[in-house]
Amino acid sequence: MTVLTIARSTFREAARDRVLYSPAVFAVLMTGAAILVGQVSIGIERQVVINLGLAAVTFFGVIVAILVGTGLVAKEIQKRTLYTVLSRPVERWQFVAGKFVGLAGTLAINGGLMGLGLLAALRYVSPGFSGADAWVLVAVYFILLQLLMVCGLALLFSTFSSPLLAGVFSFALFVLGNFAQELRDVAQSGAGWVHRLMVGATYLMPNFSAFNVAAGVAHGESIASLLILHNSIYAVTYTGMVLCAAVLAFEWRELQ
Amino acid sequence: MRRGSVGAGLLLAACLALSVALVRRTDEQRAATARDEVLYLHSPALLRRLSLGHEGLVADLYWTRAVQYFGMRHHARKGTFPLLDPLLEIATALDPKLTVAYQFGASFLSPPPPDGAGQPEKAIELVEFGIRHNPEKWRLFYNLGFIYYLEMKDYARASEAFGRGAKVPGAHPFLRVLAAQTAEHAGEVETARLLWETTLESSTDPLVRENARTHLRGLQ
Amino acid sequence: MPVIEILGLEKTYATGLFRKQRKHALHAFTLEVYEGEVFGFLGPNGAGKTTTIKLLMGLVFPSAGSARILGLSIGDPRVHAYLGFLPEQPYFYDHLTARELLEYYAQLSGMEAKGRARRICEVLQRVGLDGSAETALRKFSKGMLQRVGLAQAILHNPRVLFLDEPMSGLDPLGRRELRLLIEELKAEGKTVFFSTHLLADAEALCDRVAVLHAGRLRGVGAVCDLIGDAGRVELVWRGRNPVAMRPLLLETHISGELVRGVVPEAAQEEAMKILRCASLPLVSLTPVRTSLEEYYLRQTQSEAPPQEVRA
Incomplete structure (x- = not known):
């Protein structure tokens, strides 16, 4: 109950922050640009719209996830609005969980709107329903899962560092997440404890390699339902892990 | 206050274990299907x-x-x-x-x-x-001559490549010998042996040296 | 039964580049506050008042010692249902209106949905904000925020109130209203623990006070004991200051034809005789009492080197 109350309030705060809408508008503009590009290059309109659209959803989604994730929590600590919340019968884990649920809802709606914009653009370039559209939605769903992980990381970092640093850390991990597999391959090619440590570190990073299906989807490839299940479970467990770490960091944090 | 810490710690460990298992599974699948062989x-x-x-x-x-x-x-x-x-x-x-x-x-x-x-x-x-x-890396000329000689069997070009390499300041003195050898004794086993011996002698990389040793054993 | 029990509570911070040095924000101290008391926590800025309150609220963690509120350890989340807390210079979500903020806090406090709206109106009225209930908090002045802070502190009808510098940011009228509010809360049987550096407020409101200085508890006592008899009497008469009077006087002040003199209590009779002999009309005679200020200054300056040499 407490968690939901905090989640609702977080969602309301994000929704009243008009900053949140501008990326959505921008994504729609990007999709519009994609349509223009698609008309210039013959034969690959669909492909260009999907590739550019999914890139825009990722890019703006990540910006919102990091801005909102670090902003709302670190701001509560900095501006001390937290004092009057934590002096009530609210446990610290409830605060972290409530914040996350609120942020996740914000991201889901934000990403969902962008996904709908993308579908509308697709409808424009290739009228009539196509079964491949469903895979585009799955690609958007994978992006949303990535955003949830990034948002969890932003929340974790903002429990012990400044909003700016937390933002930098989360963005760095988002980038690393796309290279985690390559990094692990490099680390595994060597031996010794340094390499083993590096391999371990790549497991702590988010591993996004299985989430990036944009290129395949643009070519009308389907996505195995097993991959959907696998990615969903991974996103939940990774986010769970990060949130537990955030709860631990926050429980020990002194609010000066 | 910190009562939740134990629960959060346990859950963290469980999530970590599960996510590592899932990532390993992805890695294995990728190795099996080589799905990402797209540029x-x-x-x-x-x-x-x-x-x-x-x-x-x-x-x-x-x-x-x-x-x-x-x-x-x-x-x-x-x-x-x-x-x-x-x-x-x-x-x-x-x-x-x-x-x-x-x-x-x-x-x-x-x-x-x-x-x-x-x-x-x-x-x-x-x-x-x-x-x-x-142009200052004599070893590249050596590599070039090597490919012409062993893979293309184009001995004239091999000799030419070794000769160009020999002119690079600081080049290994053997390049000059190789240039002459490939020109006069093209296709002979002895020339091939000389090439691999030079490789073995001039390289510090263990893999390269091992490869050269394997080839030398094959020539005997 | 004590409502607040502080047992050897202590707080140190690690400072310096390698966190090797330790700074004592609060030296171990023990204190009890009883039910229905208005308790003043006095001390200059940086004395450790806010640190103490934050320790009690569970915002920072004690380095040693423990504390209990209403018999529950401060680490027990249940205790928070019975507390109201007004932080120093409170700040709230500025995208909300006063009513929305209180609604949020009411939910967090676990108040039943039924009667919540009525209680919020009641509380807003009590702190004098019923006219601004629908205004966004970002448009509020400092004094209004202080009132919102009070409203959220008393919203869920808590048994114990912790107010950190509640008077700061309030204008004289606001201070008077707050004094009345605290008196009302006391009449309702609530325990009020407030920190302040304004002694007049403490003297007027508190049953007992504690004086804190540089992280150490310097004294605790009932206000009526602390401001007891000073063993001196103040006489005011009309006319001149007779020569015979001068050796008795500890202090003299002449304004117009009124003379004000302070004499030791033992010399009271003799001084009156001198005035009668000189036919000087006595205007008033009052025993001098020590003020809380004197007590406070004694406690907070006892360790400081003498500032001036007495002539």
Whole structure:
């Protein structure tokens, strides 16, 4: 109950922050640009719209996830609005969980709107329903899962560092997440404890390699339902892990 | 206050274990289906712009990818390496001073399958590109002559390559000997032996030396 | 039964580049506050008042010692249902209106949905904000925020109130209203623990006070004991200051034809005789009492080197 109350309030705060809408508008503009590009290059309109659209959803989604994730929590600590919340019968884990649920809802709606914009653009370039559209939605769903992980990381970092640093850390991990597999391959090619440590570190990073299906989807490839299940479970467990770490960091944090 | 810590710690451990297991599974599946053998970006010019001034780093990444690609397919005995040449081309176009990519890249490209890609003409193209950008590296001439001699059986060009290399200041004195030897005793076992011995003697890389030893044993 | 029990509570911070040095924000101290008391926590800025309150609220963690509120350890989340807390210079979500904020806090406090709206109106009225209930908090002045802070502190009808510098940011009228509010809360049987550096407020409101200085508890006592008899009497008469009077006087002040003199209690009779002999009319005679200020200054300056040499 407490968690939901905090989640609702977080969602309301994000929704009243008009900053949140501008990326959505921008994504729609990007999709519009994609349509223009698609008309210039013959034969690959669909492909260009999907590739550019999914890139825009990722890019703006990540910006919102990091801005909102670090902003709302670190701001509560900095501006001390937290004092009057934590002096009530609210446990610290409830605060972290409530914040996350609120942020996740914000991201889901934000990403969902962008996904709908993308579908509308697709409808424009290739009228009539196509079964491949469903895979585009799955690609958007994978992006949303990535955003949830990034948002969890932003929340974790903002429990012990400044909003700016937390933002930098989360963005760095988002980038690393796309290279985690390559990094692990490099680390595994060597031996010794340094390499083993590096391999371990790549497991702590988010591993996004299985989430990036944009290129395949643009070519009308389907996505195995097993991959959907696998990615969903991974996103939940990774986010769970990060949130537990955030709860631990926050429980020990002194609010000066 | 910190009562939740134990629960959060346990849950954290469980989530960590599960997510590591899932990632390992992804890694295994990828190795099995080699699903990511797609080169999304073919244009070095585009990659240069995307690297935001760090093309050296991107070149290193592509070189690493090339090595892994070759190693993985070689290990799986695929016999063909369609992406090897584009990967090497991108890596060297982004960073033409990446001489290691010419030396090893050529030795991946030139031998016939299953030991290599069986594309000696591509290997020659690659090394010539390297020579244009690094004329001071005598070893590249040596690599070039090596490919002409052993893979192309073009002894005149091999001799010419060794001869060009011998003129580079600081070149290994054996290049001059090799130039003469390949011209006069083309196709003889003794010449091949000399080539591999030079490789064994002049290289410090353990893998290269091991490879040279294997070939020398084969010639006996 | 004590409502607040502080047992050897202590707080140190690690400072310095390698966190090797330790700074004592609060030296171990023990204190009890009883039910229905208005308790003043006095001390200059940086004395450790806010640190103490934050320790009690569970915002920072004690380095040693423990504390209990209503018999529950401060680490027990249940205790928070019975507390109201007004932080120093409170700040709230500025995208909300006063009513929305209180609604949020009411939910967090676990108040039943039924009667919540009525209670919020009641509380807003009590702190004098019923006219601004629908205004966004970002448009509020400092004094209004202080009132919102009070409203959220008393919203869920808590048994114990912790107010950190509640008077700061309030204008004289606001201070008077707050004094009345605290008196009302006391009449309702609530325990009020407030920190302040304004002694007049403490003297007027508190049953007992504690004086804190540089992280150490310097004294605790009932206000009526602390401001007891000073053993001196103040006489005011009309006319001149007779020569015979002068050796008795500790202090003299002449304004117009009124003379004000302070004499030791023992010399009271003699001084009156002198005035009668000189036919000087006595205007008033009052025993001098020590003020809380004197007590406070004694406690907070006892360790400081003498500032001036007495002539």
